[in-house]
Amino acid sequence: MPTSDPHRPGRSISIIPLGGVGEVGKNAAVVESQRDLLLVDAGVMFPEEELLGIDLVIPDFSYVLSHADRLRGILLTHGHEDHIGALPFLLRQLGRRIPIYGLPLTLGLTRPKLQEHRVADLADLRLVTPNEPISLGGFQVSFVPVSHSIPDSASLAIRGPAGVLFFTGDFKLSAGDNGARTDPARLQEIGDEGVLALLSDCVRVDRPGRTPPERVVAETLDEIIRDAPGRVIITTFASNITRMRQAIERGYRHGRKTAVVGRSMLQNLQVAEELGYLRVPPDALVAVEETRGLPADQVVLLTTGSQGEPTSALSRIAVGDHSVIKLIPGDTVVIAATPVPGNEETVARTIDNLLRREATVIYPAIVETVHVSGHASRDELREVIELLRPRFCIPIHGEYRHLVLYRDLAVETGLPPERVVLPEVGERIELTPDAIRRRGHIPAGSVLVDGLTVGNVTNVVLRDRRHLAEDGVLIAAVAVDRETGELVGGPDLIARGFAFGDESLLVQATGQVRRALKRRPNMQVEYGYLVARIKEVLGHYIYEATRTRPMILPVVTEV
């Protein structure tokens, strides 16, 4: 039925995840009607080990860029890097001022990030009030406070032409020890009004039961701090404001002062303090240097390095390489975080190094309750489906196996399997009031950031890096006469990262190349032939001698 209502052109909404599905990180999703486009989050992903040399991975925003005229705003669910970290890159590409909506701490953490990247003038940061709908084109958006590991986290209820979309954002039901908690009554209410589609966090769907409340961590830290004979060094994510607050508060309660080590942690804490998320007396915090004058049992140190990052404060402390903090007898180190998948080994190595220096080390494998996740477990996810009673379910924010398990869960609650759609990055999912359809793909994927270079790290570059990493490089430089093609200089062989063992191998290889080239004197120079011949002769000789294949780079200079 055609309609003349300009707010309901076609009565459909499309959702296109730009990241976060089939991967953890770079959360971003397009919500689109015929007239209007919203972007929910713009996060980064930290590169996997195999992305050699890559600093960051961001979503491919080209669809947003090519429809920037319809972009009504960017909605930020909370202030974690994997939800806000790609904003500076997006704003620079957009090149124009765009409204960005969020709760106070989220915007508070976004601001310095944009300043650092010198794109603050492109951002029109607009504070929202919880549960008060704002209009963005034909959409009405409400920020619904939820519990997560950072204050001011929100779900989004987005009313559009086809109905209400509910983006959970990162959340859990259990209380967050920061005032905020997810309010089941509010979800029930939204469910009563009718939810077209639920777009849910599902990264912990493989954990049965419920995520324990933050309170248990506060109590565990309290006991550790109370009983520790010396300093307590607590490490967590620089973004985990809740965990930092717990450490400072519990330290203060037991007569200790906290010093914060690490630039990112200090910066985040300062923002949280200014916005009133830290309610501790001013003398609870001291500078690191001041802790030297305090008895050990009156000190808490809060540091980064919970993931064993080699350059973090904790890793340096663990190998005795920190400029200010040296481990002393009686120190207790608390790893108040679990390793992100892929970081297990570096975390384990940090723990081992701390133990070698005779620190007492407390980590989740030993005392489970030094950390709880910020994400909902299986029973909480089920409860949210039951409260909201959506017509359709689209799991987002999880590895592919999490999406599959979430579909099973949704089906368990009574939803027919065909109403649960597992999207791919860049896939357009179209919703009408009574149907959900896959509508093809837009250009999307990963953009690699390496230094100032955004998007230029191609597969060829990565393949070369892997080859270099595996077997190193062997350069064979020759100078040839530009007229006669005769070899007039070299071959000079230079090896890097190639384990040739014995210098004589290079001497012999040089001879091989020289002989191979000498066989064709007085010919017109054939650059391609020379390069191919050097590669062939050298590659064969080296492989026979070492059973390795370094990258062979002939360099032919004409003189």
Place this chain on the structure above:
Amino acid sequence: MPTSDPHRPGRSISIIPLGGVGEVGKNAAVVESQRDLLLVDAGVMFPEEELLGIDLVIPDFSYVLSHADRLRGILLTHGHEDHIGALPFLLRQLGRRIPIYGLPLTLGLTRPKLQEHRVADLADLRLVTPNEPISLGGFQVSFVPVSHSIPDSASLAIRGPAGVLFFTGDFKLSAGDNGARTDPARLQEIGDEGVLALLSDCVRVDRPGRTPPERVVAETLDEIIRDAPGRVIITTFASNITRMRQAIERGYRHGRKTAVVGRSMLQNLQVAEELGYLRVPPDALVAVEETRGLPADQVVLLTTGSQGEPTSALSRIAVGDHSVIKLIPGDTVVIAATPVPGNEETVARTIDNLLRREATVIYPAIVETVHVSGHASRDELREVIELLRPRFCIPIHGEYRHLVLYRDLAVETGLPPERVVLPEVGERIELTPDAIRRRGHIPAGSVLVDGLTVGNVTNVVLRDRRHLAEDGVLIAAVAVDRETGELVGGPDLIARGFAFGDESLLVQATGQVRRALKRRPNMQVEYGYLVARIKEVLGHYIYEATRTRPMILPVVTEV
């Protein structure tokens, strides 16, 4: 008190771990009296991600080599790679025939490995009988059968001049579903005779309680195989004979035939079959090709790839790239192993890929009992201490944190802390009947194997590989006149693995180098100066433009 008994010169024994302490893998330990030397195990370690391009890590055997005249034999506790894999390298270095002792399957798995490396003639493989002491110089050694994830695993009771050493080897107390089990009565008996030192596996000391018996895995596999609508593809370690046997037996019970995919798995299974460790009817096994003619619900496929190894059969199946096995609707894939630390991500990616192809995937996070560890948990480790009542405890085979936790456990059983010694790789621990002492270090550590190259991969090579992996390489080749030092060719710039984005960057960089060199015409060639100048100019220019630091390699060819 001096003594004339030649079997008791000084009444001391030294133990020197050559690996396995503060690390998992390359298990090997020297047991030494004044007259005699034994080596317990000679295992490999699989390299950590940061050891770029390295194939294997083996212990530094130089101490054994320089005391080879006293080496009475090599004792193998069981047939896993991390206990036998370094034998070929050791034998080649020793260069003479040496007796190697073990139970049947251990030697059965060792033999083809030595043949493959063409060192079989250097090994004098000697079968031992369980619990029957053999004399090796002044030592008497008993192989005491224990339960582990491979049949014919043994602990070693070594009687030497100072008393009895008990090496647990890898073990657990719970039954191994392969006939063998650790016999507490036998341990009690050995304890009654008096144990000087217990050298214990401790890699699972952080798990409370007891490791579940293998039976639960057999039952779980039985249910999965019974209920699966189509083929069941089971993946585990190629060395986990027990798990393979369970799969084949349970498959057969439900009218299925098993095909084994993967060379290492086939080879191990063949050895196990020849030695009678597989008691299945001959028609239980078929070739992979033959499964095509069978109904899907009559097929079990047993494959390698439980660690997500990129070239394994399962990884290829998961991306649709296996030459023979293609996933079909109804396939169930069982990952009957847990990821070794560091492999979590590759395993997860394999699971995701299988799910994308709509296989049903069962893995330990979903159904815990598709795998149990081969190692003793905390309560079992405690029980062994209590049965053996050793005077001293030396935890081996564990990360440093495991050694620390094991010390805590030993102290809990009543042992004074000073009687528990945590050794380092290469540290000599000397035991007399009533004392334990640290006696300095011998040369020891890791030897890196890269292709045919053993031990030539230096830290410089690894550092270069890391640099190349991170930012790539930029080569600047110039030809200079050998007499005048004048630039007569180049600069030619070649980049690999360096993301320069735009060709114009290289053009401009070339100009920079040319100008820098042109400033000093008609000078005697100064090779060092030219190289340093190119590095400086190019490095500065590239960093300013890209904020990355590729390896800069000037190549100066004289003509």
